[in-house]
Each structure stands twice: as structure tokens, then as C-alpha cells.
Amino acid sequence: MYIALNRFKIIPNRHADFEKIWRNRETHLEKVPGFLSFNLIKGKTAQDYIIYASHTTWKSQQDFLAWTKSESFRRAHKNAGAHSDLYLGHPEFEGFDVVL
Structure with missing residues (x-):
């Protein structure tokens, strides 16, 4: 298995907006081969x-x-830059191979 993680630094008084965007976002992941699960974590x-x-x-x-x-992927990220006022910097990607 493989875990893909994108870290975001969100301006504190904008966190509710950030969560709403993700809650209402079309990820298009359900039908993607190999996809197992998604979580937004705080x-x-x-x-x-x-x-x-x-x-x-x-x-x-x-x-x-x-x-x-x-x-x-392109559809899921088409509006990624539209809410740049919520972020401090760009997201930071980390990928992990599951060993246990």
C-alpha cells in the first residue's frame, strides 16, 4: 500500500472555509483504480x-x-489556485510506502 499526504498551512480564521471547500469538493476518486480511502485530517x-x-x-x-x-486528477484540481488566500505557502507533499 501507499499513502499520499499533502500538508496545508491554513490561516486560523479561514479554517472553516477550508473545511467547507473540501467537504463540498468533487474528488472523482471513487472510480480510480487502486484508490482505497481519503481523509482530511487536522x-x-x-x-x-x-x-x-x-x-x-x-x-x-x-x-x-x-x-x-x-x-x-485534472478535474479534481481544476480550481486548486482559486482559494490561495486561505493558505500560507504551497501544500507540501509526502509519500509513504506502508511496511506493516
Whole structure:
């Protein structure tokens, strides 16, 4: 299995807007080969941001990489820059192979 994680630093008074965007977002993941699960998770609160992460689980890294090159990926990310006022910086990607 493979876990793909994007970390976001969200301006504290904008976190409700960020959560609403994700709640109402069309991810187009359900029919993607190899996709297993999605969670939006909330982490620590610092003085000037709140950490969030999109967490997806895939059967393999190859399935994840194939999705990133697909039309489904393009549709899911077509408005990604529209809400840049919510973020401090760009999302930070991390990928993990599951070992246990």
C-alpha cells in the first residue's frame, strides 16, 4: 500500500472555509483504480496557521502516480489556485510506502 499526504498551512480564521471547500469538493476518486480511502485530517494549531493534511491510501505507488496523470486528477484540481488566500505557502507533499 501507499499513502499520499499533502500538508496545508491554513490561516486560523479561514479554517472553516477550508473545511467547507473540501467537504463540498468533487474528488472523482471513487472510480480510480487502486484508490482505497481519503481523509482530511487536522493537526496542530500554531500562532499563524493550522495544519491540515489530505490523506489518501492507494493499493500501490504506481496506482497513485497513474492517478496524478489522469483526467480525473485534472478535474479534481481544476480550481486548486482559486482559494490561495486561505493558505500560507504551497501544500507540501509526502509519500509513504506502508511496511506493516
